[in-house]
Amino acid sequence: MKLQALIRVRPLRYASATLLVVAVCAGALVLNDRSGQTVSAATAVSAPSLGAQHAGAGPEALLSSTLHELGNRRLEAAVTEIDKVIREYPNFRLAHLIRGDLLLARARPLTTVGNVKGAPLDRLEELRAEARARLARMQQQRPVNLVPRYVLQLQPEQRHALVVDTARSTLYVFENRDGEARYVTDYYVSIGKNGIDKFRAGDNKTPLGVYHVTGRMSREKLATTYGKLAEQYGVGALPINYPNEWDRREGRNGHGIWLHGVPFDTYSRPPLASNGCIALTNEDFTRISRDVQIGMTPVIVANGVEWVAPGAGIALRTELMQQVERWRQDWENRDTDQYLAHYAAGFSAGRKNLAKWSAQKHKVNAGKTWVRVKLDRVSIFLYPGRDDLAVVTFHQDYASNNLVHQMRKRLYWIREDGGWRILHEGAA
Numbered sequence: 001m002k003l004q005a006l007i008r009v010r011p012l013r014y015a016s017a018t019l020l021v022v023a024v025c026a027g028a029l030v031l032n033d034r035s036g037q038t039v040s041a042a043t044a045v046s047a048p049s050l051g052a053q054h055a056g057a058g059p060e061a062l063l064s065s066t067l068h069e070l071g072n073r074r075l076e077a078a079v080t081e082i083d084k085v086i087r088e089y090p091n092f093r094l095a096h097l098i099r100g101d102l103l104l105a106r107a108r109p110l111t112t113v114g115n116v117k118g119a120p121l122d123r124l125e126e127l128r129a130e131a132r133a134r135l136a137r138m139q140q141q142r143p144v145n146l147v148p149r150y151v152l153q154l155q156p157e158q159r160h161a162l163v164v165d166t167a168r169s170t171l172y173v174f175e176n177r178d179g180e181a182r183y184v185t186d187y188y189v190s191i192g193k194n195g196i197d198k199f200r201a202g203d204n205k206t207p208l209g210v211y212h213v214t215g216r217m218s219r220e221k222l223a224t225t226y227g228k229l230a231e232q233y234g235v236g237a238l239p240i241n242y243p244n245e246w247d248r249r250e251g252r253n254g255h256g257i258w259l260h261g262v263p264f265d266t267y268s269r270p271p272l273a274s275n276g277c278i279a280l281t282n283e284d285f286t287r288i289s290r291d292v293q294i295g296m297t298p299v300i301v302a303n304g305v306e307w308v309a310p311g312a313g314i315a316l317r318t319e320l321m322q323q324v325e326r327w328r329q330d331w332e333n334r335d336t337d338q339y340l341a342h343y344a345a346g347f348s349a350g351r352k353n354l355a356k357w358s359a360q361k362h363k364v365n366a367g368k369t370w371v372r373v374k375l376d377r378v379s380i381f382l383y384p385g386r387d388d389l390a391v392v393t394f395h396q397d398y399a400s401n402n403l404v405h406q407m408r409k410r411l412y413w414i415r416e417d418g419g420w421r422i423l424h425e426g427a428a
Contacts, residue, residue, distance in 0.1 A: 059089055059267070060138050060188070066098070067135075078102055092267035094130050126270035133169040133271045134188060140168065143183050146307040148172070150210070150300050151181040152317040152380040152390070158298065160291050162259075164189065164278055166196050166206060167304040169271045171259075171280065173288065180310060187284040190262075190269040192276040196303050198242070201254035204275050209247065210381045210391045211240040211299045213259075213292050234261020234282040238292055240299050245426045246383070246391075246412060249348065259299070261285040302384035313382075320380055320390055320413065323420045332373045336365045344414055344421040372399040388415040393428045 062085040069078035079102050085095040148163045154176040161181055163172045171189045174181035191206040192198070198207040217237040222230035237260035243252050254276070261282040262269050268281045278301070280288065291297075323342070330339040340358050347354040365371075374397040383389040390413045397406050408428035413420045 059085055059092060059095070060134050062088065063095070063098075063134060064138050066102075067138075075102065075105065089267045091265060094127050094134070094268075097124075097127050098131070126273070129272070130268065130270045136168065137170060137186075137188060142186065143172070143307055145309070146183070147174070147181045147310050147312075148300065148302075149306045149308045149313060150302065150382045150384055151298075152313045152320070152382060153179050153378060154181060154298075155179075155377040155379040155393070157293075157377060158296055158379060159293060160184070160297055162288070162292075162297060162299045163305060164191075164299065164301045165303075165305045166191050166208070166301065171278065171288075172305070173291075182310075187280055187288070188268060190271055190273040190279040192274055193272050195272060198254060198257070198276055199252050203254070206274070206276050206278060206301065207242045207247065207252070207257060208301050208303055208384055209242070209244060210383055211242055211244060211257075211301065213238050213294055213297045213299060214241050215239045216289065216292070216294055217258075231263055233258070234263060235286055236261060236289060237277075238289060245410065245424050246389075249424060259285065259288070298379070298381065300381065300384060316382075317380055320392065320420060321378070323413070324375065324378070324392055324394075324411075327422070328373050328375055332371050334365045334368055334371055336362055342422055344416060344423045347421075347423055347425075349425040368400050370400065373397070389413070389423075390415075390420070 062081065066078045066081040066085070069075075069081055079099065082095055082099045082102060085092060086099060089095060150163070151161055151174065154161060156176075156179070158176050160176065161174045163174065164170070165172065169188055169190070170186050172186045173184045175184050176182075193204040196206050196208055198205040215238070217225075217233075217239070219230070219233075219235050222233050222237060226233075237258040239256070239258045242257035243254065247253075256275075256277075258277045260277055260279055262279055264282070269279050273279065327339070327342045330342065340354075340361060343354055343357065345354060347357060349357060352360070375394045376397075377395040379393045381391045383391065391410060392413060393408065393410045395406070396409050398404070410426055410428040411422050412424040414423040
């Protein structure tokens with residue numbers, strides 16, 4: 001739609017001063033692959049749905065129909081379309097605001113979204129921000145033939161991965177196809193009131209990083225635990241492991257970062273609205289929570305997702321897997337010096353630094369005559385915003401002279417001096 005063409009049409013110029021100005025402010029978003037090649041923004045394409053509602057079939061699609069009618073100079077038809085949105089989603093406050101503007105456009109020019117006298121300005125601005133975010137989502141092409149560069153390998157038991165793009169108010173769902181991520185659907189989300197890059201408790205920011213879902217809290221459990229405060233979480237919550245090991249190394253603190261629903265008196269919240277959590281509509285949260293695996297589903301939070309073609313990460317994945325295998329072999333061979341050469345100078349594990357870790361490994365290996373180490377169910381993720389930091393998680397079977405144990409382990413590998421070394425080691 002061309003704004004200049006529309007505003008020459010009366011009475012469409014009144015409505016265009018509302019919705020289409022917002023569309024222009026939102027801008028034409030694009031997806032970029034790692035090489036900088038632009039993937040043009042277009043109408044949402046259909047994709048496989050895992051019992052989920054694709055963005056092309058939800059409220060944004062109905063809003064798109066409203067804009068389509070405006071583009072065809074049919075104001076009354078646009079009102080009819082927005083009425084469909086309200087019937088389907090009666091608590092959708094943004095839709096009610098747009099309907100009011102369309103009705104006012106019959107009588108007088110509009111200058112902005114929300115021409116409501118006496119309405120709180122802060123609430124109007126929140127709804128305008130949601131309008132911009134949702135219209136931008138309508139414009140962006142779905143990454144059906146792209147993958148987030150952070151997901152290098154999913155282990156066989158991980159059925160899905162969740163990737164949150166805080167810059168586009170979007171949570172993407174990917175399914176595991178032979179270890180690689182494939183797009184399924186996406187949802188509008190809200191994040192922290194003060195934006196991103198959480199550092200301390202109470203800063204009302206959403207953390208960026210690689211996390212996983214650690215639990216499931218039903219509406220009933222929330223009510224029992226938090227009483228009336230539980231209403232803000234809607235139908236339920238999925239806690240994630242913030243702060244993780246990397247966050248603690250960086251001095252970040254806080255707790256209680258969840259994926260959760262919204263209060264029942266509203267359909268959705270503005271883009272910046274939570275205390276740091278990631279909030280979805282209650283129906284979208286319900287869809288996601290059905291497929292989440294506690295302790296296993298990864299949640300990657302990035303400020304602008306970097307998209308690449310499938311297979312673009314194969315070389316890096318192979319390089320990391322080879323490095324992990326050499327580390328395993330040196331451990332199994334009890335070549336302590338070679339084993340320790342895999343660790344970075346800034347290494348830590350709990351309260352141990354590299355010097356203490358080295359002393360312990362020399363002492364332990366001196367008493368061993370044989371060691372067996374088996375690694376499987378390996379997942380590999382790059383840290384958002386970092387080309388030099390990878391998270392490798394795996395199941396470990398360990399046996400030696402008088403000890404046998406199994407555990408899930410997580411290693412943070414950093415690229416330095418031309419190779420990959422372990423910067424942090426801990427239980428997953």
